[in-house]
Every structure is written in structure tokens, then in C-alpha cells.
Amino acid sequence: MSDKKNNVILEEYDNEFSYKKSKTNLNIEFNRIAFILFIFLVISIIYSIQLFHLGSLKIQNETKPLISKENYRADIIDRNGNYLVKTVSSIDIGINPIEVIDKKKLLINLKLIFPKKDYMDISNKLKKNKYFYLEKKISADNYEKIMLLGDKSIKSEEKLTRIYPQKNLFSHIIGQIDDDNKGISGLEKSFNDKLKQIKKPLQLTVDTDIQFLIREELIKFHSVFRSKGSAAILMNINNGEIISMVSYPDFDLNKRETVSDVIFINRATKGVYELGSVFKTFTVAAGLDEGLIETETEFFNLEKKLKCGKNIISEYDKKIPPNLTVEQILIRSGNIGSVRIGQKLGIDKLKLFLDKIGVLNKIDFDIEEVGEPISFKWGKCKLATVSFGHGITTTPLQLAKGYAIIANGGFEIKPSLIKKSTGNNQDRKRVIKEGVSKKINKILRKIVTTKEGTAGLANIKGYEIGGKTGTAEKAVVGGYTRKAKVNTFASIFPTSKPKYVMIVLLDEPKTSEEYIYKYKNKSGSYKGTPFNTAGWTSVEVAGKIIQKIGPILATKYIEN
Amino acid sequence: MKKVTFVAIFILILTTSLVKNSTKEIEDKIFIVNENIRPLKSELGDVLLEYNYLSSPDKLTQYQNQYFEKDLIKIDITIIKKLIEKNNNILISDFIETTNNE
Numbered sequence: 001m002s003d004k005k006n007n008v009i010l011e012e013y014d015n016e017f018s019y020k021k022s023k024t025n026l027n028i029e030f031n032r033i034a035f036i037l038f039i040f041l042v043i044s045i046i047y048s049i050q051l052f053h054l055g056s057l058k059i060q061n062e063t064k065p066l067i068s069k070e071n072y073r074a075d076i077i078d079r080n081g082n083y084l085v086k087t088v089s090s091i092d093i094g095i096n097p098i099e100v101i102d103k104k105k106l107l108i109n110l111k112l113i114f115p116k117k118d119y120m121d122i123s124n125k126l127k128k129n130k131y132f133y134l135e136k137k138i139s140a141d142n143y144e145k146i147m148l149l150g151d152k153s154i155k156s157e158e159k160l161t162r163i164y165p166q167k168n169l170f171s172h173i174i175g176q177i178d179d180d181n182k183g184i185s186g187l188e189k190s191f192n193d194k195l196k197q198i199k200k201p202l203q204l205t206v207d208t209d210i211q212f213l214i215r216e217e218l219i220k221f222h223s224v225f226r227s228k229g230s231a232a233i234l235m236n237i238n239n240g241e242i243i244s245m246v247s248y249p250d251f252d253l254n255k256r257e258t259v260s261d262v263i264f265i266n267r268a269t270k271g272v273y274e275l276g277s278v279f280k281t282f283t284v285a286a287g288l289d290e291g292l293i294e295t296e297t298e299f300f301n302l303e304k305k306l307k308c309g310k311n312i313i314s315e316y317d318k319k320i321p322p323n324l325t326v327e328q329i330l331i332r333s334g335n336i337g338s339v340r341i342g343q344k345l346g347i348d349k350l351k352l353f354l355d356k357i358g359v360l361n362k363i364d365f366d367i368e369e370v371g372e373p374i375s376f377k378w379g380k381c382k383l384a385t386v387s388f389g390h391g392i393t394t395t396p397l398q399l400a401k402g403y404a405i406i407a408n409g410g411f412e413i414k415p416s417l418i419k420k421s422t423g424n425n426q427d428r429k430r431v432i433k434e435g436v437s438k439k440i441n442k443i444l445r446k447i448v449t450t451k452e453g454t455a456g457l458a459n460i461k462g463y464e465i466g467g468k469t470g471t472a473e474k475a476v477v478g479g480y481t482r483k484a485k486v487n488t489f490a491s492i493f494p495t496s497k498p499k500y501v502m503i504v505l506l507d508e509p510k511t512s513e514e515y516i517y518k519y520k521n522k523s524g525s526y527k528g529t530p531f532n533t534a535g536w537t538s539v540e541v542a543g544k545i546i547q548k549i550g551p552i553l554a555t556k557y558i559e560n
Numbered sequence: 561m562k563k564v565t566f567v568a569i570f571i572l573i574l575t576t577s578l579v580k581n582s583t584k585e586i587e588d589k590i591f592i593v594n595e596n597i598r599p600l601k602s603e604l605g606d607v608l609l610e611y612n613y614l615s616s617p618d619k620l621t622q623y624q625n626q627y628f629e630k631d632l633i634k635i636d637i638t639i640i641k642k643l644i645e646k647n648n649n650i651l652i653s654d655f656i657e658t659t660n661n662e
Contacts, residue, residue, distance in 0.1 A: 075605075
């Protein structure tokens, strides 16, 4: 028997396993929160990007024009917000016969929508297999009905239509556009790009009511004096805002006709004329500005005739005295006296003055139809003729500018048709010495109020009109013709505190045997026009215009 | 400190999300209003155009000739009067003051 012994040896087991903190320092709780926050951050960034994206989309939606981009053109309004031009989107409906499946069915459907149309004609057109217009400028109701037919042969075309509610009234200012939505004249041309870009209407300085009243008078006197054409400009002398600018004859912009006849020229800006005695004001103002003369300065032994080269310069008024003061020379419109003032000034000083007031060179204006004064060589004889307004040309617009500067205290202005948002805050740059305006305005008033003056017909009570007449014979080959004259009246009012300059020009007016002149500020009348001079024609027109527009100007523009 | 920063960021994100959500609703409303205004603007423009045409001096003169027997008259500026209220009294004076130039 073996003695088996089970020896159990108990050994102390040294368990080496023990829980230890991670050696990487990984904080699971912290990372979970951080991870969630990171996800939130990413989401918020995505939302923010989307938010910005939506924001930018919103702007696009807001600025999207009603009419497609290539057809868009901003409207034009007058100073009171009345539409002068409005772009209206219209739809033309055409039919492509090749795509018609059932001609009979189509004709029946069309008859239900347009019962008054000539369906024999439409049927013939369908047979010709050529694209044709069924209805131009279709109404919204009919457009919906015709589109509901769902016929593939029916095509709709979006078209741009410029509507001119005032018809002829602003034809020369606004101008025309072609079929490709491109301006071809007037503001439509010079502001072509701007009109396609701006979202708000283009506001002008003109006043529809005043423009209408002035045009009415021009039309009336066009038939009285049977003139070839006429023009009138009314401008604020302090800021150059043109309140009215009419050239007659004009044309209806809605008819979209090609205007090529020179009779329709814009006489106010494009017409270049010898304007005659209205230039004498400039000669006298230049003399006063240079300090060479005063209004009381006397000129003695003035001849009745002067010979300069081949030309003879004579007085229009044979009764004019030989001794005259500067004031009397201007009131009586003395040619020889003006020549003497011009000679005293000399070429350089007179030229410089005319240049300063902007009548010598082409004017920078809002429309491109602007005439360029004819350049000439200055000399002794030219100095003499220019002094009384002959042998020198300019446009009525530049004449208005010149008179505005002389009357407003001597400050530079820029005639404008576009209403500035800043109002009257133009830079006031002095070009004529202080005091000249007061002296000139006083004389201009006397031309209207005194018996010797040439503009008595414009002495309308309540308006203090002052001005200078100009009658110029038209130049023909080899000299001048007495038959064709340009009559101008350059006026300012009220002379005690001038606000407006108004130019009225009549191109080749004739005498009228029937017209009755009413005496101003006294009873009685005079029948028939004795002479086709400015004093009997353009002065009368200007007086009538101011009488009509005066109350509007005095009350409506009281704060200006 | 870290906890405060994270809580602040979290609140910021939460607020941004809430604000964004509410602005989206406002945006939608604005968009709808704008879309509704567009045709109204167009309609207003057309109505104004019609008004300008029908009330143009040319048309008014035409209506006057058509419907009234009396002619339109010019207003004499010298008969226009100015009313000034002073101490509960109304003073009437000429609109155009007569000057020595007249």
C-alpha cells in the first residue's frame, strides 16, 4: 500500500491585475460634450452660411425688375412727379402656322376669345405657313384665356412700350428710342445707359403745366405772325433749372415717326442764330465789369452811320440823339453807341467777357442736340459788329445762360434739365463783379417801362419784367435779307429780385394785319403789326406768356 | 472657466438657431409681401399714368371746351390776396407788393 499523500500547497497568489487610470488621460465625459458642441458649431455655421445665402437671394428678388433686363428702361417724371414717359410691358401674341395641329379647332377657339376679328384673313394667313401676329398689346384677361388653350402654335412675346402721356409737349427734351430700346435723341439718347440702370424714375426740372401754357402761346402766335418756327426757354437764374423749354413745331413721340425735316429742329438748343441787339446788354455789362464805363457815362457826337470795310453800320432809329449816356444807349438800342462801348473795351476784354458768360463756345448740356456758335476771326470791324450783336452767333439756351449770369449777381450757373437732389446748392462761383447786375437790371426794367424803350408791350402789371429786344436780319449769300428776321426778347423778372430768365425767339415772323394789341396799363388797343421787329412780335408773346404763367410761378414756387 | 465658456457658446448657438428660425419666418413673410407689392406697384404706375394723361392740361382744356360754356380766364396776380393769422385776427394784404419799379 502506497501511501499517497496529497500535498496541497497553498501559495499566496499575488494578483498583479489592478485597475489603473488611463495613461493617455482620456476624459470620455469631457470629449462627449465637446463633440456635441462641435456638432452644434458646425450646424450653426452651416445655418449661418445658409442665412447669408438667403439674405443675398432676397436682395436679388427685391431688385428684380418687372420687365426683363434688356427691355428695362426707367420712367421720366417732371418736377411735380407727373409721368412724362412710362415704360409699359406689353405682350404680343403670334401664331406659327407650321405648328398648328387642328386649324378648324384653333379658329373656333380664337373666335370665342376675339369675336370681332376677321377670321377669313386669319385663315388665309394660316394657309401661308408664315409666322404672323394675332394680337398686339393683348389684355391680361385675353392673355390668360389664350394661354389656357395650350396650343403650341400660339407664341407670346414680351415687348417694351414707351408711353408719352403728354404727347408733343416734351418731344425735343425727351427724344426718341429705336426698336432695340436704344435712345436716338434727346434725354433718351444722352441718358441711355443711366435709364437702363436706375431703378427710380429720372426726375426733370420741367413743369408740365407751365410747359403747356408756353407752348399754347407759341402755337397761337405761330399762326398770328406766320413764323417758320419759335422757341421759348424759362430758367431759374439762381440754379440753372430749366422750368420750361419749348421748340415749335414739334412732334408726337407716341407715333414713333422718323423726324428728319429741319423744320422740327430744336430751336432752343440746336438752333444757332445771329440774335442782334440782345447782345448790347453783354457789351454794356462788359464795360461796367471792367470799370471802363458807368451807366451815366456820356458818349458825344455819335454818328448816324459808320463805315467799316465794305459794311455800313447805321442806326435803326433815325431819331436817336447824337449825345447819349450808356443807359440811354441800351434803352434806345443804339448801334453806334454800342460800337463805341465795344471799341472802348477792345477785342480781348469783350471776348473774355463773352467767354465768361458762355455764349462763345459750345455749351455742355444734358441733351446732345446742342448747336455750336460759328467761330470767326476777330478784327476791328468784327469788334464793331459784335458790340451790337451782329456777325456773332449763339443758341437761345446760351443767351438764357448769359442773361441769367448778368441778372443773378454775376454767378456762374449751369443750365440743367435734371432735378438735383441737393436742390439749389450749386457752387456759387462769381464771374462778374458785384454791382453790375443791379445796374443792368435797372436798365432792363427801363427798356420795358419807358417810352423810349423797345419792349413796352411786356409791361405786365405785377411782374416787374425787364428785358432787351433783338431783331436780326438773316444772313444770306453775300449779305443779309430784310425779309427774313429772327426776333428775340430776353427777359428777366421780377427785376427788383430776379428769379427767372425767359427767352422768346420767333424765326422769320411776318406782320399781322388782324392782330389787336391791347395797351398795357391803360385802356385802348391797336390793330395790326406795323413792323416785324422784336418789339412788336416776341415782346408781345413774352408778355402774354408771363401773364399766364406768372400766377403759377408766384404761388407754386414761392418757397424757392 | 472652461465650463462657463462652453455653456456660453452653447447658449449662443441655441439663441442663434432660435433667432435664425424666427427670422426665416419673417423673411418668408417679407418675401410674400414683396411679391404681393410688385403687381400692386405695377398697377399703381399704370393708374398714375392714366391719371396723368386724363388730368394733363391738354385733356383738361379739351374737357373744358366740350362740357363748359364759359372760357377759362387768366388770374390777375394783382387780385391775389395773402391771409396772415395774427392774434386770432386774419390780416389781408396784397400778394404782390407794389414796388417803385412798377
